[in-house]
Amino acid sequence: MGKRILLLGAPGAGKGTQSKRLAETYGVEHVTTGDALRANKDMETEYGTPRSFMEKGELVPDAVVNEIVEAALEDADGYVLDGYPRNLSQAEYLTEITDLDAVVYLNVAESELVERLTGRRVCDDCGTNFHVKFNQPEEEGVCDDCGGELVQRDDDTEETVRERLSVFEENTEPVIEHYRDEGVLVEIDGEQTPDEVFEDIRSVVDDA
Numbered sequence: 001m002g003k004r005i006l007l008l009g010a011p012g013a014g015k016g017t018q019s020k021r022l023a024e025t026y027g028v029e030h031v032t033t034g035d036a037l038r039a040n041k042d043m044e045t046e047y048g049t050p051r052s053f054m055e056k057g058e059l060v061p062d063a064v065v066n067e068i069v070e071a072a073l074e075d076a077d078g079y080v081l082d083g084y085p086r087n088l089s090q091a092e093y094l095t096e097i098t099d100l101d102a103v104v105y106l107n108v109a110e111s112e113l114v115e116r117l118t119g120r121r122v123c124d125d126c127g128t129n130f131h132v133k134f135n136q137p138e139e140e141g142v143c144d145d146c147g148g149e150l151v152q153r154d155d156d157t158e159e160t161v162r163e164r165l166s167v168f169e170e171n172t173e174p175v176i177e178h179y180r181d182e183g184v185l186v187e188i189d190g191e192q193t194p195d196e197v198f199e200d201i202r203s204v205v206d207d208a
Ligand code: ADP
Pocket: 010, 011, 012, 015, 016, 033, 034, 035, 037, 053, 054, 055, 057, 058, 059, 060, 061, 065, 082, 083, 084, 085, 086, 090, 155, 164
């Protein structure tokens, strides 16, 4: 069985960046609710489309994301889970459907998060993350990995970023406290370089 890794952190903490490397290194699935929802933005659900929540920076209803995660984990031999759970009810659901080998929290200060999110650029084709200052592509606007076009996400504007950070504080910080109280949370300094953060996560996962 492959490692089952849960990566927690605020929007912009570096979950996507690190998950990609972890999935390659450990040969596990990268399960990310954000990407799954973006790929199905206009799917009709009884609550409305994912888009209607995402463009405001609000959480998509639990029933929709729980179903996505359950299906993805069922098929995976090991995974790195990124962007879920985002509230205590999702955390309870996760406990019912799987066990975890490592729970890692990437800690980054709020001022740094705003700068990271508003400067983030993502590849339209393969989803790789870049940053206008911190992680520049070799050629402006072009993905290093696949040559695709780099774009700014609709929700990476300053106003929506502020809303997402307040949703994080209210809904997701209690999730971090929950895993901390259980004694399974390992906190990592997410303000180090991506390489240093990766090494810290690796040593946690290798011990798990
Ligand atoms: P980031 O990694 O920058 O926080 P994500 O790609 O994880 O952004 O999420 C983008 C949006 O997708 C969120 O603002 C939210 O609307 C929706 N979303 C993603 N994961 C979840 C989840 N587990 N529960 C509810 N909504 C989610």
